Amino acid sequence: MKAEFWHERWEANQLGFHQNEVNDLLKRHWKTLDVAAAETAFVPLCGKSLDMRWLREQGHPVLGVEFSPIACRDFFAEAGTQARQGTTGQFKSYASEGYELYCGDFFDLTRKDLAEVGGVFDRGSLVALPPELRRRYATHMAEILPDGAQILLLTVDYDQSEMKGPPHSVPDDEVASLFEKSFTLDRLDQKGPSDPPPPFKARGLSSISESICRLERRNR
Numbered sequence: 001m002k003a004e005f006w007h008e009r010w011e012a013n014q015l016g017f018h019q020n021e022v023n024d025l026l027k028r029h030w031k032t033l034d035v036a037a038a039e040t041a042f043v044p045l046c047g048k049s050l051d052m053r054w055l056r057e058q059g060h061p062v063l064g065v066e067f068s069p070i071a072c073r074d075f076f077a078e079a080g081t082q083a084r085q086g087t088t089g090q091f092k093s094y095a096s097e098g099y100e101l102y103c104g105d106f107f108d109l110t111r112k113d114l115a116e117v118g119g120v121f122d123r124g125s126l127v128a129l130p131p132e133l134r135r136r137y138a139t140h141m142a143e144i145l146p147d148g149a150q151i152l153l154l155t156v157d158y159d160q161s162e163m164k165g166p167p168h169s170v171p172d173d174e175v176a177s178l179f180e181k182s183f184t185l186d187r188l189d190q191k192g193p194s195d196p197p198p199p200f201k202a203r204g205l206s207s208i209s210e211s212i213c214r215l216e217r218r219n220r
């Protein structure tokens with residue numbers, strides 16, 4: 001998916017992926033990860049997700065990365081917070097107490113940027129990417145995360161001949177093949193197959209499953 005695709009979505013306010021509530025699975029499963037409150041929670045491809053506010057409420061400093069400056073600005077505006085703008089490496093950054101959003105490409109993040117990260121919440125990130133970028137995403141995540149960092153990963157699985165992504169279908173065996181070299185992997189929960197949400201039904205989808213996994217970066 002090219003950056004342009006996402007910029008156009010944000011400019012046209014076509015944000016079908018955005019949830020107006022904190023994700024239920026995050027609230028249910030984050031505690032399964034052993035992430036101290038002082039450790040940073042990283043939200044890749046973060047949009048303006050309210051999940052970042054919930055993670056902050058758990059005490060974590062929150063770091064997000066997002067292509068769209070509209071998303072970064074809206075996140076702070078909707079939280080009623082004034083963000084300081086600056087530059088961090090090659091990223092434009094937006095920050096206010098406990099939050100830092102890097103505006104730019106996930107693939108430009110370095111290990112140094114993520115040095116304080118203990119936990120990652122991936123909802124709508126891996127599944128936002130087409131197959132050829134998913135392997136690059138998993139490899140880059142393994143490269144930049146500190147040893148022991150844990151990921152709560154939400155994926156969806158459905159018949160891709162019925163609906164085109166995003167979100168793309170990423171079955172459990174693909175998750176294993178992408179991450180198993182550098183991460184241990186526990187499947188925490190599986191939902192479905194069940195009726196898809198109405199917007200996916202309208203796109204022709206008849207059923208969908210969700211998987212929730214905990215990954216932990218092995219020691220190098």
Ligand SMILES: C[S@@+](CC[C@H](N)C(=O)[O-])C[C@H]1O[C@@H](n2cnc3c(N)ncnc32)[C@H](O)[C@@H]1O
Pocket residue numbers: 006007017018019044045046047048049065066067068071104105106107123124125128166
């Ligand atoms: C499907 S949305 C999900 C957003 C968020 N995780 C949520 O749950 O609302 C994917 C987001 O990732 C951003 N994005 C896609 N590729 C990116 C990349 N390589 N680097 C940074 N952001 C990216 C898009 O602009 C979009 O806002």
